[in-house]
Amino acid sequence: MSGxxxxxxxxxxxxxxxxxxxxxxxxxxxxxxxxxxxxxGKSTLLRMIAGLEQISSGTLTIGGKVMNDVNPAERGVxxxxxSYALYPHLTVxxxxxxxxxxxxxxxxxxxxxxxxxxxxxxxxxxLDRRPAxxxxxxxxxxxxxxVLVRQPGVFLFDEPLSNLDAELRVxxxxxxxxxxxxxxxxxxxxxxxxxxxxTLADRIVVLRAGRIEQVGxxxxxxxxxxxxxxxxxxxxxxxNLIPAEVVGSAAGRSLLALPSLGGAQVELPQPAPExxxxxxxxxxxxxxATGTAGFTLNIDVIEHLGAESFAYGSRSDxxxxxxxxxxxxxxxxxxxxxxxxxxxxxxxxxxxxxRLVV
Amino acid sequence: xxxxxxxxxxxxxNAMAYAILSLISAYCAVPFFWAFLASVDGxxxxxxxxxxxxxxxxxxxxxxxxxxxxxxxxxxVVVGCVTLLVMVLGGLGGYALSRTQAWWKRPFLYLILLIRxxxxxxxxVPLYKVLLLANGAMQSLMRAVLPAxxxxxxxxxxxxxxxxxxxxxxxxxxxxxxxxxxxxxxFDTVSKDYDEAALLDGASLTQRIRLVMLPLALPGLAAAxxxxxxxxxxxxxxxxxxxxxxxxxxxxxxxxxAFLRVNTVDYGFLxxxxxxxxxxxxxxxxxARRFLVQTFGGGVKG
Numbered sequence: 225m226s227g228x229x230x231x232x233x234x235x236x237x238x239x240x241x242x243x244x245x246x247x248x249x250x251x252x253x254x255x256x257x258x259x260x261x262x263x264x265g266k267s268t269l270l271r272m273i274a275g276l277e278q279i280s281s282g283t284l285t286i287g288g289k290v291m292n293d294v295n296p297a298e299r300g301v302x303x304x305x306x307s308y309a310l311y312p313h314l315t316v317x318x319x320x321x322x323x324x325x326x327x328x329x330x331x332x333x334x335x336x337x338x339x340x341x342x343x344x345x346x347x348x349x350x351l352d353r354r355p356a357x358x359x360x361x362x363x364x365x366x367x368x369x370x371v372l373v374r375q376p377g378v379f380l381f382d383e384p385l386s387n388l389d390a391e392l393r394v395x396x397x398x399x400x401x402x403x404x405x406x407x408x409x410x411x412x413x414x415x416x417x418x419x420x421x422x423t424l425a426d427r428i429v430v431l432r433a434g435r436i437e438q439v440g441x442x443x444x445x446x447x448x449x450x451x452x453x454x455x456x457x458x459x460x461x462x463x464n465l466i467p468a469e470v471v472g473s474a475a476g477r478s479l480l481a482l483p484s485l486g487g488a489q490v491e492l493p494q495p496a497p498e499x500x501x502x503x504x505x506x507x508x509x510x511x512x513a514t515g516t517a518g519f520t521l522n523i524d525v526i527e528h529l530g531a532e533s534f535a536y537g538s539r540s541d542x543x544x545x546x547x548x549x550x551x552x553x554x555x556x557x558x559x560x561x562x563x564x565x566x567x568x569x570x571x572x573x574x575x576x577x578x579r580l581v582v
Numbered sequence: 583x584x585x586x587x588x589x590x591x592x593x594x595x596n597a598m599a600y601a602i603l604s605l606i607s608a609y610c611a612v613p614f615f616w617a618f619l620a621s622v623d624g625x626x627x628x629x630x631x632x633x634x635x636x637x638x639x640x641x642x643x644x645x646x647x648x649x650x651x652x653x654x655x656x657x658x659v660v661v662g663c664v665t666l667l668v669m670v671l672g673g674l675g676g677y678a679l680s681r682t683q684a685w686w687k688r689p690f691l692y693l694i695l696l697i698r699x700x701x702x703x704x705x706x707v708p709l710y711k712v713l714l715l716a717n718g719a720m721q722s723l724m725r726a727v728l729p730a731x732x733x734x735x736x737x738x739x740x741x742x743x744x745x746x747x748x749x750x751x752x753x754x755x756x757x758x759x760x761x762x763x764x765x766x767x768x769f770d771t772v773s774k775d776y777d778e779a780a781l782l783d784g785a786s787l788t789q790r791i792r793l794v795m796l797p798l799a800l801p802g803l804a805a806a807x808x809x810x811x812x813x814x815x816x817x818x819x820x821x822x823x824x825x826x827x828x829x830x831x832x833x834x835x836x837x838x839x840a841f842l843r844v845n846t847v848d849y850g851f852l853x854x855x856x857x858x859x860x861x862x863x864x865x866x867x868x869x870a871r872r873f874l875v876q877t878f879g880g881g882v883k884g
Contacts, residue, residue: 276778297784309775313797323783326793374783 225410226287226300226377227252228273233282235268235434242268243434245282250378255404255411259421259457260431266414267382269431273412274303274380287377297323302371303380306387308363310355316366317342317351323374341372344406361392368403381413385420397423418458422446430454452577455505461534461546465573466504473498478572480504484539488519492567496580505571508534511547513554515564521545522560537563614860617853626850640854650855652829653836658862660746660821660832661814664753668761668810669803671754676765676802677795681774691766694759702756702819709752710743710823717742744826752824753814760813761806768802769795804873811866833859 228250235243243265250256258266271277273284275296284291291299310319318325320341321334342348345365355363364384371379384400385393401424404411415421421428422442430437430445430453438450442458449455455463471489472479478496482488482504496502521537526549535549547563555561572580612630620626621640623633644650679687724736742748776798780790796803818834825831831839837855841847 274778274782276781296778296782301782303779303782305775305779307773307775309773309779311776311779311794311798322780322785322793326780326783326785326789370779370783 225252225408227254228287228378228410228412229283229285230269230273231283231285233269233272233284234280235265235272235277236280241280241434243272243280246436248429248436248439250410250412252410253408255413255424255426256429257421257425257427258412258414258429258431259416259418260437261457262416263433264431265434266416266431268434270303270380270382270412270414273299273378274301275299276303300377301380302374302376302378303382304364304367304371304384306383308355308367308387310363310366310370312355315352315354316347316358316369319355319366320347320369320373322370337373338369341369344372344403345369360388361396364388364396365399368400372407377410379409379411381411383414383416385415386417393420400424419460422458428458430457448579449505449571450579452503452505452573455571455573455579459507461508463571464504464506464508464545464547466506466539466543466545467541468502468504470496470498470500470502482519484541484543485519485521485545486540490517490519490567490570492517492570492572494572494580496572501575502580503573503575503577505573506565507569508546509548510569511563511565513552513564515566517567517570518562518564520560521547521563523555523557526555526557535561537561617856617860620849621853621857623850626848626853628849640850641858643851644854644858648840648851649828649831649836650858653831653833654858656830657815657833660749660753661811661862663746663750664757664814665807665811667750667754668757669807671758672761672765672806672810673796673799673803674791675758675762676767676806677769677791677799679762679766680769680772681777691763694762697755697759706819706823713742713748713752713824717745717748720745738827738830743824744830746830749820749824749832752820753817756817756820757810757813761810764806764809765799765802768799768805772798800873804870808866808870812863815863815866 230246230248233243233246234241246269248256258269260266268277272279273286275291275294279292286299286301311322314322317335317338320338324334324337338351339348342351345368347362347365347369350358350362350366355366358366367384381400385396388396397420400413403409404424413420413424425442427439428442428445429439432453438445438454440448445454445458449458449463452465456465466482467484468480468482468490470478471481473496476495477491477493478498479489479491480496480502482490490504492504523535523537525536527534527536533549533552535547535552535555537545537547539545545563549555574580616630619630619633622636622638623631624635624637624639625633626640679691720740720742721737724733724740728736738745740747742751772795776794777790780794785793816834818838821832821835822838825835833855837852837859840852840855
């Protein structure tokens with residue numbers, strides 16, 4: 225179990241810079257998830273930690289040692305690939321013991337270690353099978369087992385669940401969380417799925433276009449996103465980001481006009497420069513019948529998911545407003561409805577997307 | 583489609599199809615059948631007939647009276663080395679060509695294909711010139727380092743003209759482009775994740791090749807090796823030009839020279855030789871077929 229730091233780490237392919245000065249410190253035993261849309265550089269960053277991509281500049285340390293130019297195998301990291309990359313010509317046991325075999329360890333030691341790990345992962349009965357004879361979830365476990373056998377200081381997961389069906393994804397997610405608790409291992413985990421990030425991470429690193437947008441605990445990012453990108457990316461359904469204009473500001477309060485919602489005005493208990501164009505962020509679940517601020521919204525659709533319901537209304541600029549509709553009989557598709565929210569829970573963002581801090 | 587259009591009666595359509603296919607098969611099989619019958623006929627002729635006097639004498643003649651054993655041995659050694667070299671060089675080269683991102687990759691791949699495009703007879707003169715020069719150098723080297731009575735046998739092996747080395751290198755060069763293309767394309771389909779997983783597992787380059795890439799590449803290697811073997815085994819022109827010593831003679835030339843003999847043509851002997859000549863190709867195909875259809879799956883997601 226080792227910690228890991230990135231100090232102004234960059235990556236360029238030819239002339240194109242794809243990682244722009246990433247700074248990050250990961251504590252030993254921490255579960256950190258890199259999340260972001262495709263092409264944001266999260267996998268590249270992970271591969272740089274693994275040693276599969278060169279670091280163009282900056283410093284990577286693992287367990288306190290600079291690892292920029294150290295061989296992947298000697299960095300004390302193990303990686304679970306998105307494709308699993310199990311050697312198809314080897315059995316499960318041979319796959320798991322491969323690293324010990326190439327290190328020249330005796331067969332008895334290899335088998336003992338493999339059996340140990342197989343027991344942890346409930347793979348004992350499958351040791352003589354080949355990867356082709358396994359289900360997706362079993363392959364996933366073997367891929368994890370292969371890394372476990374090496375006892376690395378840091379585990380790297382590159383979108384490990386994206387090839388599994390929805391049901392299996394949930395159970396593997398729980399299994400990975402359990403494994404983390406059991407081993408106390410340092411884990412760096414890449415995903416584009418914010419639900420995976422929210423449920424697994426001690427801390428989430430949100431990336432966009434090669435830059436770290438925000439780092440924080442899941443609920444911290446949820447409650448205090450640093451900008452509209454993080455606000456929109458974390459949370460499901462997405463936070464409503466409604467264009468607004470500050471029409472009045474006094475004594476730590478501000479009055480916003482919402483041109484895309486019929487010019488409705490809402491008062492927020494936080495200051496904002498008068499005349500500024502801002503973005504009002506409201507989570508769907510923060511709408512309620514009892515809120516003190518509100519506007520009229522044309523309801524288009526109501527989705528009933530069972531435990532939750534969401535209503536979708538349209539703005540005049542083509543955007544959508546999503547609100548939690550559980551137990552709201554007053555929301556009827558095709559009809560306007562008065563929607564209210566608690567202004568204390570609303571967030572304000574400046575025109576460039578950055579959060580206006582209270 | 584043909585079957586479906588055969589008419590309202592599918593059984594009749596099937597019968598027609600089988601009849602036609604049988605005819606075509608018979609047409610293809612007759613020469614082989616004739617060759618086999620004639621080879622065991624003590625009184626073989628140019629015509630297809632049932633042997634009246636079954637005998638293995640034609641086969642024993644190949645080995646005991648004629649130099650068949652030498653021709654066979656030479657062909658097996660030369661073509662075996664060619665196949666092995668093509669598989670090793672094609673495998674390593676194909677792997678490298680598949681993984682590299684260099685700008686010269688495409689031009690290089692098309693360039694080596696030119697070797698296959700140029701008609702081999704057009705290459706004879708320049709090739710002979712080059713090899714003669716190399717042979718001269720090899721002769722000087724052998725004279726300098728070897729005792730006089732080792733010189734001749736050494737040149738048999740290491741000579742570029744009228745030696746094993748020369749004919750092996752030429753045939754390898756002729757077969758390599760296709761093998762590189764086959765294996766480059768094959769390795770393109772082998773996920774890079776295997777390389778990277780093995781790298782992270784601590785495998786050295788040779789371990790990665792031996793323990794991971796080689797087993798994964800078997801179907802591709804089998805295909806490339808099979809094509810190289812069949813093509814080199816059947817090559818007539820290069821042995822004709824570059825081999826002159828009777829003791830280095832290979833099978834196609836032995837067959838050809840037996841056919842050219844001035845006195846009457848011995849069909850029994852010729853067909854026995856032809857049957858023997860065919861066997862390794864068939865065996866090679868039989869061996870490689872297993873690997874050709876064997877596809878590993880399941881290591882990475884489908």
